[in-house]
Amino acid sequence: MALYLTEDEIRQVLTLQDALVAVEDAHRWHATGEAIDTPRARSRTPTSALHILHGAVLPIGVMGYKSYTTSREGARFWVHLFDVANGRPLAVLEADYLGMMRTGATGGLAARVLSREDARAAVVFGAGWQARSQIEALCAVRNIERIEVVARKRDKLEAFCAEQSQRLGRDIVPADDIESAVRSADVVVTITTATDPLFDGRWLGEGTHVTAAGSNALIRREIDEATIRRAAVIAVDARATALRESGDLLPALEKGRLNEYGMTELGELLVGMRPGRRGAADITLFESQGMAIQDLVLAARVVDKARTAGLGRDLPY
Template structure:
């Protein structure tokens, strides 16, 4: 007798936000890493140039599921009032490869990237972190603000953006969530406990000499080897952590550029996310902690599976 495949769930941005809060997404990442998932074995993303920008293909399989994200990166979209990141995620049963769910790719990305940062922050940022400086005012900046507030008791937020109105809007949103917040300048990193880089910048955003030794810096905005948000000075000063060494060497310009310049060696990276989670690595005293992520397919898979589980078991945020 032929089995009937399950009905394909369609989970939009509102569904994803309702079903899985940032801290639950971070917990799913931690559980996968503690369960033995090895990010070093994750397939690399495929990048295809197209007239509007790039198409990114990101497949992965682990933990009873498989999946693939097809993401579009359209740099001109924000000027049209459209999201820069588009696309969808197809979640499959790992044993049969039967499709289970189709998720909004932009919403999934906006959830999983802050979740990964939150996991790094749990292990690297001081518990008394109070002042965060956020570079950028797009979806990732909003997502990171919510994720960080779930992990650390921020009392002050400074937003740095090329567009004053965007910075003011995010600052107003932050104030509504509790912390005092305002628009600022790159020099405000001198008083930061936490610096979040969530931009499309192709050159360093601030002077790395200004970052205090006790601060944690999280950079998520780029996945190209010649593009970076942090400068060589900061990388050289910092204890550096990444999602996976293989991915960082391919795509993390923040690290690749200083290595190419000869400013740091290939052994400069102190640890990976998996090593932090499993206790094989930890923060280094006396210098800034820098976590650089490029976004990996296993992260999308883990968070998509958690969203699907919440949808099919009736779990989700309280409303």
């Protein structure tokens, strides 16, 4: 029988380590051709929108899709899993927390692959739901000692920093001066809904790694063209997805300042197909739009753990 898992049940079994392992597996299998990923499609109405990403992961025998709706009421997320061998349904998962964890883990994986091993200071733009896992994953892969956070609402920002400092045992504080924070950072993370660049790429110091995780639509931009020009490595989840919806990269692509194969897929870095950071002075950039296979691999892992724990309920099909 197919299993249904709620947000609460998923929280009981899903860990950051699960997410880190799952997204690495997904990207490795994508690079070797063992995972198929189809970029996001959207259906829009005057009051809401439906977004769907789908794919298949042959090594674990699953295919499926992530769907979510957005409206003024908010967003709602699900992942549906099917058996590759016969198409039978395996599971349906409520996927808000799952998606948040896989997005953060992907940023953490990119930082592990591309940032300097001695990175100690970071700046994070954004203090929302998604910023939580970005910070946690970054701290899991690098010995980050201090994180400065930038957000528009001061009271929300201070509460967020206090909560994350207590939760992770790190020095996480509001950024008083954005330029100073960026200039002193070894890692810069953006996870916002911004429509204009959040900082001047000329502020980046040598050796800085940037993860830009919020721009998954043409109207969104978090980084400027100076950041792109200065980057020795520009990595993406998947070129096909970046070409469709990276609001950060598309202006440079349209002007001929970047081409398709100037973008390296994260999986290609993991399996050694293409080079990453060559030296301590390199500035590196990871543009994350998200892939169905990240959700599918993590969802399959969660389903296995939930069955072992006796969680979930059978669906009548």
